[in-house]
Amino acid sequence: MHASSRSVTSNQSAPHDDLARRVTRALNHPLRKPVAEHTRRAFAEARRWLADQSRPLVLDAGCGVGLSTRQLAARHPEHAVIGIDRSADRLGRDHGPLPANALLVRADLVDFWRLALAADWQPTHHYLLYPNPYPKASHLKLRWHGHPVFPALLALGGRLEVRSNWRLYLDEFALATHQASGQRPTVVEHDSQGAFLTPFERKYVASGQTVWRLTVTLPHAPALMPAVAED
Numbered sequence: 001m002h003a004s005s006r007s008v009t010s011n012q013s014a015p016h017d018d019l020a021r022r023v024t025r026a027l028n029h030p031l032r033k034p035v036a037e038h039t040r041r042a043f044a045e046a047r048r049w050l051a052d053q054s055r056p057l058v059l060d061a062g063c064g065v066g067l068s069t070r071q072l073a074a075r076h077p078e079h080a081v082i083g084i085d086r087s088a089d090r091l092g093r094d095h096g097p098l099p100a101n102a103l104l105v106r107a108d109l110v111d112f113w114r115l116a117l118a119a120d121w122q123p124t125h126h127y128l129l130y131p132n133p134y135p136k137a138s139h140l141k142l143r144w145h146g147h148p149v150f151p152a153l154l155a156l157g158g159r160l161e162v163r164s165n166w167r168l169y170l171d172e173f174a175l176a177t178h179q180a181s182g183q184r185p186t187v188v189e190h191d192s193q194g195a196f197l198t199p200f201e202r203k204y205v206a207s208g209q210t211v212w213r214l215t216v217t218l219p220h221a222p223a224l225m226p227a228v229a230e231d
């Protein structure tokens with residue numbers, strides 16, 4: 001990872017015109033993409049681990065190398081913390097042993113979130129730290145709030161925290177969350193005070209960028225995610 005980082009540039013200067021339509025679509029049309037077999041297996045293992053832990057759950061979605069998962073496990077010692085990332089390369093980097101209340105899982109979140117909802121997981125805290133911004137306007141559908149899986153992410157419930165170095169990402173996320181759930185998130189500048197939760201946070205702050213934090217507490221609301229009709 002480079003020591004300096006350029007701030008996000010985008011051909012968008014305001015929330016995307018198509019955001020509300022995409023959210024409406026996600027709320028009304030089931031996501032038919034089949035769950036990948038490797039994510040089903042990874043989820044089954046995570047489910048066994050969580051049952052053994054028998055504690056409330058914290059999710060670290062898109063955890064990268066898992067440094068945040070380790071820190072969150074220390075911050076929430078009475079919880080079981082699961083970090084999920086699709087990159088085997090990132091997850092494979094050696095950052096020392098994992099705390100007993102932490103687990104790293106290689107999985108695609110598009111599948112993992114749906115499996116977690118179907119298994120009735122109810123995280124008390126859900127972190128989404130520096131998701132890929134996909135700043136081109138044409139990439140709205142790749143941002144989590146423009147993606148068809150968005151209702152599943154919200155439906156899990158708990159205290160959701162999203163951080164980004166692109167304010168507009170969080171403003172859009174907040175609009176989409178309000179539209180889908182009726183809850184209004186707060187977006188504020190995040191003062192890390194030199195204690196970085198993730199490598200991306202460290203890199204952005206070291207480059208002089210402002211980082212932002214969205215928080216909202218959501219009810220567990222499985223009905224938000226439209227079900228795929230059985231044949």
Ligand SMILES: C[S@@+](CC[C@H](N)C(=O)[O-])C[C@H]1O[C@@H](n2cnc3c(N)ncnc32)[C@H](O)[C@@H]1O
Nearest residue numbers: 062063064085086087108109129130198199200
């Ligand atoms: C910009 S990095 C941030 C990593 C880490 N949270 C941090 O702040 O250092 C975004 C991460 O999200 C992961 N990611 C993106 N899409 C994903 C998906 N569909 N399923 C799982 N992980 C995903 C990427 O592999 C990457 O590690």
